[in-house]
Amino acid sequence: MGRSSDILKGPEWANVRALYKSSGFTEEELKKPLIAVANSYNTVCPGHAVLKQLTQRVKEGIYAAGGTPVEFGTIGACDGVAMSHKGMQYILPAREMIADDIEAMIEAHRLDGLVILGSCDKIVPGMILGALRVNLPTVFVNGGPTLPGRMKEGNPYGGEYIDHSIIQQSEGALSQGSITQEEFDWIENNAVPTIGSCAMLGTANTMCCLAEAMGLSLPGSAAVPAVYSRRQSIAFESGVAVMNLVNKNICIKDIVTKDAIINAIKVNSAIGGSTNAVLHLLAISYEAGVDLDIFEFGKVSMSVPHLVPMIPAGQYTLLDFYEAGGIPVIMKELSSILKLGGITCTGKSMEDNIRSVKNKNRDVIRSLDHPVHTRGGIAVLKGNVAPDGAVTKPSAIPEQALKFCGPAKIYESEHEALEGIRAHQVQAGEVVVIRNEGPKGGPGMPEMYKVMKVLVGMKLGSKVCVITDGRFSGSNNGCFVGHICPEALDDGPIAYLKNGDMITVDILKGTVEADVDFEQRKHEIVRKEKTPVQGCLYQYRKNVATASKGAYIATKES
Template sequence: MPAATKRMTARSAKMTGGLEKAPHRSLLAALGMTREEMRRPLIGVANSANEIIPGHIHLDKIVQAVKDGVRMAGGTPMEFPTIGVCDGLAMNHEGMHFSLPSRELIADSIEIMASGHPFDALVLVPNCDKVVPGMLMAALRLNIPTIVVSGGPMLAGEVRGKRVDLINVFEAVGRVKLGKMDESELAELEECACPGCGSCAGMFTANSMNCLSETIGLALPGNGTIPAIDAARIRLAKRAGMQVMELLKRNIRPRDIVTEKSVKNAVRLDMALGCSTNTVLHLPAIFREAGLDLTLAIFDELSRSTPNLCRLSPAGPDYIQDLNAAGGIPAVMAELSKAGLIETGALTCTGKTVGENLAELKAAVRNHEVVRPIDAPYAKQGGIAVLTGNLAPLGAVVKQSAVAPEMMKRTAKARPFDSEEAAVAAILAGEIKPGDAVVIRYEGPKGGPGMREMLTPTSSIMGMGLGESVALITDGRFSGGSRGAAIGHVSPEAASGGLIGLVQDGDAIEIDIPGRTLNLLVDEDTLAQRKASHRPKRKSVKSPFLKRYVKHVTSAAQGAVLE
């Protein structure tokens, strides 16, 4: 075997090389693998395909393209599966308890597969929700040459000449309750809102993380925005398979790419794009695996100095396909670079720096209606704001780019509920009035457990016509599809003794998003009396897995990672 090949395949040689590995080679031969294939670099291909998630139903084709690329570049691909939960299908029932925790299982399972079978490099193929951050966490944990290629975004649907997506369906439930839409219209919307494969069409969590994978440098340009059904997505997957061989040859590893420069670029793009608030959970968890600290204070600092350039659904009328046509993530980075807001020296999986990539692509915005000019942004500050105050001393998060102007600063009357279900019932029953603040507690990482998404209550508020007059405050989290004054990740959570657990019906809550504060306007003596008789509730948890999760999960302010 040539010396260069021995060096490249040193890791997999633990499984294929030498006299004592004859039994191992026998098992590989049982797979139909030839000796020539065993001598080549073995590339693990993590495939999250399943027949449950629309964003994953087509990943067999993406993975086949990846494997074709690996073989063209001289490697031997070896595919293995991971799990995936569809947040949309898990929404508003007990299934959502398992969504965020699945992120840790995905990371762990890839670590196990790539350690039990020592691949030389990895190609990770996610698309939705917790699969993307879970795979990125694994990449940084393992730190072997790795590239990510997603399945791509879904196209927007169309109903009666109007473009729509899944969020329109969620919000339509409230409209039906109000009598503003009949059930036949809802049925038509159901059929058309999600027209095919791909991650849901707006800047929701899946697309946010796929765009940020590209920004961080672990995915090729185009990863975040090329539509799932476009042939360019297949070509991208082939190039990813080929490029991982180049990363292996040059021994470029994830921690060479993910540095403090990458942290800044990721948060800057997050703010410019107006991404899901879930990124505030996922980015700290990802960077933590590389030994990098990303705190809420860093998010807030960079948000204050990064203009919001995009208003994609749910914040505005545009979709990921429009961002792709406008030049994609490279165009947004190029626009931010004009103000010196991008670390152009950061290395990427192309083997080149961000600046070199932008120059090679001749990156520029092709539609300034979709990506605003740097000197004429939608807002001078980023899409996400971090609030603190006595109600959230460790922080709370809001997607300020999707908040109505009327709700940016106000004092609201608290309507507390100890579960999502109870709150939704009250909203749809018409019990929530303008000026109220729906407070949903005991839905945090420990209290939920699993920190359920609150898309159903936020969509119900919007559908009931209360989006410009009612806030929602929770220690749970929100879907990237949530819009309105939806303030989540309140820390400490109620289950950990947070003040949110002491809120009573009729209390005044002061919301000041521009001032970055969230305060319960109750005097200290009254709060002291409430604390004296208060004991945080403990939900009965039957799942053995969730029992373990509750014991080890940290607060949302720390990314809800496991200790």
């Protein structure tokens, strides 16, 4: 029957049965497979507010299919609320905390299967990492995106929809006098009209889409809006699906193979997904026991053109993507370059899952011979500034900024950079360097989201390039390069750049170079002392791997 029966049968385990019975479980329920339902419901993160309802429907599906659900919760921090203050240091480390939660609860109670429910940036990969560690039959359910706001006149994305990311961009426009305070207030109050993960293709929706692309969630489920009734029925069907996996003994590592991860990289490039997908898919590869490095990621990604013009790399939102057919349709469009024979959470192959789907809007989901951009959605750069790699998003970079050369403007932190930008210190043509914000340096590898959004709002998005050992949000656009490795705290070259150094970023060539002799420079510069940290950030700084490996904390003997 499974692992739980090992501690539920016979008089020697009566104490365990008694504990379950004290919560109201019956003898008959305890004879069935015990299925964990792990969710990150809270009322802080709007992407997770719907998870209470969805969890109930998942549990009903498990009961209907012959299992007994047992529910527990984990944390789910909101990147948007944590943006651009000390709180952002905790966001990426929370991924590992969530994985630890799931591993500990599953193993402590010897449960037989797992349904994970989450929606947002680091929660989704954190749950997948935890599920991979315990390797049980697993189905992922996301809460769904919010409906977008509507703004036809003066829409910076060129369409009729807006999302949360426009608000920070509008701060720059307000400071320039391009919009009034009244217009700014309207945007704040109308950009996010419902609960759900942000309506654009940020990291939240990217990772939900990629989970589906790997076969971990039901076909067509990733982009269903949070407020649609279909979201509730998907939750029920996911409860049924996990029982099918339990009965067939199909575990998560049977699904998350090298082919599945490569498929996800290709889908990410085609939809123009978040740069954070690099961190997360590398970490997922590590836990899945799959051999994948950042440069293979970049090579695969740049081989696939950008096919879906979603905000911030186009005018459409997740609602448009859902109505066009979502992940099954983009995988059908990419079928000639994907490996679709692997098993999925339906118990069938991906090829079977997408066999009958049809593209309902070819303006939203393009074909391989009619791309939005011929270049890939994600690029991995290398050069004397980033010998171990750096990450950017060609699909979100204006054509005129694909090659950028200019003098360095150095900032030692995101906070310092924001102060300088708001004081109009940054001039067109400069390369803004923000360092000491890597996984160890931050610590926690904070997003430089607000920096880039304010610059775009000031109409400097294509006139200034930002490079950093920190990272960016999936909603960022403009000219930017993140994940520069080694980071400053690891004695990376970025630590030795000076104001005025000429830096060249060439996206299509895949290079980021400075006209600097770094070996000589190391003898000339005294590096900034790292800021002491405590609590979980101390443990994170001490143990985290470099961003070029996925910024994970090792969980295996080397």
